[in-house]
Amino acid sequence: MRNRSHRSRAVLAFAAATALLGIAACDATGGNSSAPSGTRTRPSPKPTPVWDRSPASMAAVGDSITRGFDACSVLSDCPEVSWATGSDPQVNSLAVRLLGTTGAAERSWNYAVTGARMADLPGQMAQAATRKPELVTVMAGANDACRSSTSAMTSVTDFRTAFQDAMDTLRGTLPRAQVYVSSVPDLKRLWSEGRGNPLGKQVWKLGICPSMLGDADSLDSAATLRRGKVQNRVEEYNQVLREVCAKDRRCRFDGGAVFDYRFGTDQLSHWDWFHPSKNGQARLAEIAYRTVTARKPVT
Template identity: 80%
Template sequence: MRIRSHRPRAVLALVTAALLGVAGCGASGDGSSAPHGAVKGRPSPKPSPLWNRSPHSVAAVGDSITRGFDACTVLSDCPEVSWATGSDTRVRSLAVRLLGPEGAAERSWNYAVTGARVADLPEQMARAVAEKPELVTVMVGANDACRSSVSAMTSVARFRAAFQDAMGTLRDELPKTQVYVSSVPDLKRLWSEGRGNPLGKQIWKLGICPSMLADADSLGSRAALRRAKVRDRVEQYNRVLGEVCAKDRRCRFDGGAVFGFRFGTDQLSHWDWFHPSRDGQARLAELAYRVVTARQPAG
């Protein structure tokens, strides 16, 4: 009986495996099958940076501060002096600084609403998303702390949930849009700076931020405790803003710059001694511009 030799098959299998192995080792990430080092490929393009310091469009969401309320006339929005998107040459808004006057007029949008709280932010963000901006600015939280009483302030948990919802609304549609998040201003400093003005205190009695500004002349323990609780809540809101923003690679929090800004009465509206004046709006624009154009995010 003749025994068949399997050597040709074995040799063929070895040759096939070797050829496949060479092809596999030579495969590059772009699908090239050339052996490694045989052909010098094109240099890989540099990855785009996570943060563009010169975005080409800006949308703003938030509350009355971003609407320029009481900066021009009493009880009126004045979006032209908005720190975020205004056209006023004395303010030089963030949009003007980034895009120039003509660019800001064509490629910036202000969807902030006077009186808005963080719960209103997702709806505003949805409107901003429709413009497909490269940068969205967020300033919200003052109205969540400025309530009829301490107990009426927005809870930290609800504040976090609403802000996360707003960020989710943005990311569902625009995963690469950048976000600048301002800290909530220090409302206690506002009280300490404005309470020396008799007219301002009379206006505050009309119901402006009662949780902080009621009984402005009182230095008793109950009033002091109430103001301390409001300030503490603002600090908690700022921690939430920073923590949520830190989880998004294209989000920059100001690191508490607005909260820590040592504003005086020149930066307050002389209509209500609460909202920023033109000068105050200009300072907010400057702080935002520093964060947006910095090489590294705020520490």
């Protein structure tokens, strides 16, 4: 009897000590005394990122550059070499890079129109939205500066209004679609690079960007002032693109990468020495892919 009583007292003492240790451990770790015994706290699920670096479909809107104008033959579209949706392996378009060759053929669409200005973009966006793309690419604005004269250039206010309308049109249907916005190219550099080619200058006389390319060989004060006005307007357009895009959490501007790219003669059409060649289209695709797949947006 004495041995059993001694063992009972030992068991009770051990149980009490264990209970005290459990309470102390719970207090030390900030435990919740109301939590059911033996349960584990499940980790919170990771939030869905705002920007998907590998969208499954895409549509392109814009102007002649996105249509591959003059890249294959004179004064003609050549969408197969488009930086955005083209199928030409030498270009390796953004769609091919993101979706693969088959995916690009099945799930990318080009609604750009040669000669389009920013005012035409809302209509193109409405068309693109019908496809429900996960990514929409925008390259527009060159034709707003490439007018018959500097006085005919689209005002900065009208440019901003049209671009905002285009974004609102897309958001009205596809609030979660992503948008890649290219800066307007440096038109003055394109003039500087192309004006040394006699054939190109003859094509320019057919009406390609007269505000910048007219009187291509003239370096007098009037011509210099005219080209400077066009250049300033392009820079103002790019600031608008940056600002409007920055207000949309699912929009990425290229940070001025296309404007800053130093296009050389290899990157220019050998028909008009102004629009991108296949090589130039490939460079545009590289810039777009780098922006779309970056971990963080360009600032």
